[in-house]
Amino acid sequence: MPQPSSGPRLGTAPLADAVLAVARRDIASFHALPLSHGGSLRTSPFREVYESLFGTAQLAADVSYSGTMLDSFFRPRGPLREAQRLAAQSFGADATLFLSAGTTTANRVALGALVAPGSRVLTDRSCHQSVHFALGDMGARVDYAPMRRCCSDCPRAFADLQKLTDMFREAVAEGRPYDTVVLSAVSYDGVRYDLPRLLPRLAVLHPEVSVLVDEAWGAGHRFHPRLRELSTLHTLETLRTAGKPVPARVAxxxxxxxxxxxxxxxxxxxxxxxxxxxxxxxxxxxRHHTTSPSWPVLASLDLARLQGETEGEALLERSLRLARTLRSEIETDTRLSAYRTLGSEGHLTDPDLLVTDDPTRVLVDIGELGITAADFRRVLFDEYGLYVARESGDAVVFHIHIGVDEGTLLRLLDALRTLQRTYRSTSAALAEGASDHFIIAYPPGIPIAVPGEQLCDRTRGQLDALRTSGCEIYTLHEPRSTAPREPDRSRSEGSQLATAAKGTE
Known part of the structure; x- marks a missing residue:
């Protein structure tokens, strides 16, 4: 990989180097038709569309070479082998494999290596579907640990790890121990398992146990000292150094x-x-992976590891700071009073739960806006170019990953303030039983309520039905109102957040 002309050496990404070198050559293929250099598109009217979607670099890098020409995917001896060795070293594993078919396939591969047909498996019920289906296909004898909720005020759910431990202990005492335990240790909703406490307990009870830990959402945690502490591989390193028991096999x-x-x-x-x-x-x-892996995808794993080593800590520190800022703004800005953080950082404090919060996730209740979480997500996407994937009841999850910067967070806060002005008055009017606004559904654009009108159950039912049918609900002051319009941004833009955003321009 080319190095900058000055400054410190950034390290190496051997597989990315190799794929880039092949992409730069003018190689004609008499094998499969890759998109390499767009040979099948040179005179095609569709070439412009391909290049707009994928770029000329992707057309060049999507190659179909293997073996000694680039490397063997299943028995690597060249740059892929070296890239996997560097990744294992970086993450703290004994060995690492790269896959280009997703973690759905990675889970199947891991279980194929750990679980023998007919063996006993204790599974975290919150695991990804790939785990459940793979275990069924393998004929394993599966028991599921029950789930529990964070609390009545928070919709997050996770495995009852105390009950899981009890089930594991009872099976050992009965002389029919579980051969494998499967854990989903970093959840979509922002719950992390306390693996430094959980894994030794399992190993003491049954030293030959195998454990699969699905950390799909926590790969980057390795590169920040605070987030690293609960990660599986760091836990194994720490336990081994201290001479404490660890499971016999871990994936x-x-x-x-x-x-x-x-x-x-x-x-x-x-x-x-x-x-x-x-x-x-x-x-x-x-057995499970495609025999035609994507070399650009594999090369990106090499580059992602290198970036994690060189920039990961700084980027994750920014994520942690921005997540704290989002929580603080919601808790202190009156123009965000329709929102409420749930399960905020440090909320999971009961040590018996064996879980803790993922501080890069911010769970927000939007119920007081008077719109559904699905509508909220759609408006954010369509009108503000902001995407939120996860909803649970009236709550949505904001993942403050390393691609979120200060400017992005300012956009989100501005959008949240505008949505509060647009929707909350409807919700407040419904709660109070009277409206001092026009409440208008579009389509058709006819007022459901006018200023001063009492709101009855029939009106509330009508509004609910209109929302369900896809109508947009607007609240507006009377035209003669002289109420000053609230600005989009507060003077708090002189704060550290706004200053930092300006510094990135």
């Missing part, structure tokens, strides 16, 4: 693109423990 899956600068479907499979585990994983990889 960790990382959906890299969720928290690192990797292409979608790029996944790491990390292995630790049994010296035969890497070979079993390679065999499972051959």
């Amino acid at each position: 960790v899956t990382h959906s890299a693109h969720k928290s690192m600068s990797a292409l979608r479907q790029g996944s790491y499979l990390h292995l630790a423990g049994d010296s035969e585990l890497p070979e079993r994983a390679t065999q499972a990889l051959f």
